[in-house]
Amino acid sequence: MNVLKTALRDKTFVCVMEFVPKPSSGRFATLEAVMARTRLCDWPLAVSIADRVGSSLDMSPLDACNSLTQPMPTLLHFSGKDRERGDLLAQLPHMDAAGLEQLLLLTGDRLPGHAPGERPVRYLESVAALQIVRQARPDWLLGAALNPFKYREEEGGAQYFKAEKKLAAGADFLILQLGFDMAKYREAVDWMDRQAQPKPLLACVMALTEGRARMLEHVAGVTVSPSMRAVLAAEAAVSKQYAKDRATERLALQIIGLRLMGYAGINLSGVHELEQFQALEQALEPLLRQIHTLEEWEPAWQAAWTQAPLPPVTFHPPGHDWHAGQRQVSASTREKLRYRLLDAMHHQFFSRTTTLSKVFGWAVTRPLWRNPAPAQWLHQLERRIKRPLVGCDTCGRCRLEDTLYVCPETCPKGLANGPCGGTSLNRCEFGDRECVHSVKYRLAVSVAQTQVLTDRLIPCIQVEHRHRSSWPIWFDAAAPKPQPVLPDALPEFND
Template structure:
């Protein structure tokens, strides 16, 4: 079942066919037929089974795997939306029983029906999930996601900072978010090559038509620009067949270009029919001999995104074309003053070295706080003090020192280690606020604390700790700070 790991270890190109499990006999029969081929253009073929892509009621990846006519090499997904640590550990046991040892760990997109301010929905964050699985299954192949298709510095820089944490947490492979901007693919590849121990990269790609472009406008984190839409509409106006042929040609060219760039493989999305698979294979076989380098390939890729009478296609949103390494932002004076005040307050009250912190620590660790009534009173006191200042929701494991005093609980998903992939130009996936991790990145750059964004691996909050004061645990435990790990030197355990 470890075909993907074997292929990656051999530095060979791999193809992953994405499968979103729906209760459809025809859908499963098509997948069985495709996987029986075992290859695409001679490249090993495996399947990735999505986790609750459309609904929390979707068939689980493991149930879908067990429904296949024949066992096939599979990379299961685990989405952390509305999940806790114990649910992840339970899936590991079920995967052991099925002989599976490959897992893609995702925080997950917005849970349908999740409205901030109503019932809180907890998301088991991908960094923490990687740590948990690496500790429990040291030898598994663990994959993580990266979305490089970001076009403002704060959201893009925060993405790469979180990716460094994923490396430290034990990721063996990164699979990129669906995207079409080849310059961003190159950016991500170059970033990985600069890491102390680079890991393989695979790219999620799809044959893009006008209909799919309309659908992707509702998928968080995917960028389809107005100029792309104009080209796709012009192709559809010629004929549906012509539009499909052009989309298939671009997909084939993208596969070839990514292979020439040095990617370890592709994650093929949106292939649901045998005819689609065969058309892609035939087009790759025709085009591939024509290109021996990216220099040869680039003009063909550019031409594939052009049409007479249309302005050239751009892959970045109008007016936004940030690239990794460009410095464009700074925090406001108000943000910097707030940080320094809270940092000074934290030192005085929680450093365990000042007279005031020693007195405060002694006070909140008295035995009287062990009674339920007193513990509830202390919880309410902490909440009433900290909520107006930082938006605290009394998670019971305060992480403010590790997040530059921007509370993770103000993120609708409660993410502490960095952003999800669903932001758009610094806006939260929920659309009602700026992403708190963009604000945190902007502040870190301005006060010289960017190492916090890359190196502090913050564990998940245990469900039993929520809604109680964090103060006694801070002083009784000696420290609640997460380990500051350098990339790829995590111990033989982890998320």
Template structure:
């Protein structure tokens, strides 16, 4: 059984050290020196190997793992950026051959150079990837991500609803997005405790300086507020050494805090040298000697974010401060009317039971449409009707009934199961639009259909089905649905690597 799987099963606090693979012998040697230490304050360590973090041309996690001169316990990542089912299956096969049996599945942030309106780039989103991996490798340890650092109801509510899908699809643990808001860390723990089958949570943490805050401007979904920046800048003004020491102290406190909250471990980012690890360990030992409860921890954490002459730091954006459980929004009349209109049209033409629907189904399955030219003509007809109305890109297997008639193809990443973690106050990571999943959340809430957003797991679109009419397929068979609340799972038992299944 792997180190991480053992730690999660035995409730042992664990440290996952993030490693972004670059073709640099120095970087690999430095991480090997860190991992040779084997523990942080007695907590076991494993290394998480990022996938396509900076560029599609980065070393793959498996190539990076084989580049270490000595074996290290590892959690490879799989990013869905510009990927399809066969890419994931190929990685699973390689991992199986190498005796690896754990994987963190991520949709991935914006692919460099990807601009909406240009060549469509589709992402294999994490829910579908989890379904594929769990079916192929039923005994593996699979993880996914959750970003609770959302401050508008639509984006925050949609994040948690999608996380329920991830659990239903087979996630054995969730790793949080990088964040500094302790109240949101506690919010995520409370949410998980209410699930039918709670899973371990890992908190992604980093020592934050003014320089790193500037770097994080380019990392989608990470919140660094103006008041946080002002305090970090004031620390730097004292001296670089002072700012660095304070940042390490805060990281030590944050690790202790999430441990006291009930997190299963931490995913540590930004530690690149053994010296950094040892400095962090020293501060953790210092604080563990005097902090034994959240009541003791809270004032120390708050004090670590204070500087003389500056107002108190706020961890939420000035524009909003939504918390899970608060209900403040509703759909506009237009959004609600649009849903009811399209739902009515769907019931008339696609319910497969009334006379009009049966006639339409018979018409689109005539032998006429089965020839190459006929299929092309039917595709053009469907596209000409649905694209102006819905933004349809004729994926070949329409999912509108499961997405409240908001086409997933209008998301720049083509996500159907819910939002990525990169939104900011309901704005898409690409910045040119409102996230379609925020619109979908408002609509679902207004028409009492929020269960759809957590219970219907939508498989990925296969490459060969794209740019074909979905109408014949719709009437041929009912697409299967999975109820998220009917598939609780526990951590997998120890087992040999699973044989790969197509």
């Protein structure tokens, strides 16, 4: 039942119902009642089953799929939080047995209870996960996420750079983070249109009320501006039903606008009752007859966010309104000096071409270091030298050359290929630092090395390789290197 794959191939607008599995018979019954309708208006329905939204103890998407009484077209999510490469590979045969061959690969937001400085939690990064599955299941339909709702250049530019890697790693489509800023939706479409081989985009949408806005304050990467909250509060003050109807109308208008912009479909979130689904359909039907162009849609969308006597709504955080293509940032003198010093040191010790690097390489590849005690001594030596310099956690395979000497291990999630979607105005989702990928972006722009952030796909570090010296591996000619950009695996999506 490849409804999603067929819709994307045929360029048919599609509605994907997002389902967060919980051990509740009522939730499953509602999902099955909605999916029994098979369509939203004239658009085919599929379901996506979320993974580890609450914690690692949540019901797995595969178990949730197996709990359904009727088969339905299903897109499973796979969240990389607190998982390794082996966890992903172990799931694939179970999906084969269930006849499932569609997967949305996500790094995942912060795992509850994960705090920097405590037990490290490993996150299998989406870029690496895409490479793993694409190699193991070349014909599967694979998706990844993009969060364009960023309002500082570093975090926004880094998002798009990482999205290029996701496409190169094998993503057949991208689903956007939940958002309400239609200018950012247009920005994402324009970005995709500029890619050498554009892929379909789906938009995650939800009916927004004041109560949901309060809930979304705790969801990383979702932006609800103060002026938006003011409108929602004013609607709630009229009546609960009025606010609910306005939210449904706005959702219907948002979907129509996205369709007119060229989105391949929607990922519909927050529908927990059949009545909500029916109300959305009832709101959509007359609007679809009335609105046929973006010029007709624009004033209707503005009116849906107007509540007298409040001023016009702005969807960006106060004082921050970056747009893709704007280049204004520059690394500090200290950041650039640090980069140049580390780059010079790397060249001298690790280029494999200088006299010093040849001597050093010869020294650390002696058979002596294969013995446990000397290997541990070398590991500790590397850690004591590099940790003060770059924050090294001796992951066993150094990636500094591919990350402009900003160590991935200084990211709480250990991400090497780029940021997650959870940043807010350059601040890490964990709240205790600037996102290291914002630092890396700023540096790359300043030293003309942005291609490093798009062209080098960095594989994951396998758990059994951690906490040992990377030096002997670096100088081993047979050591694995970052993968080159891969050709598209499913050419039927390329037009």
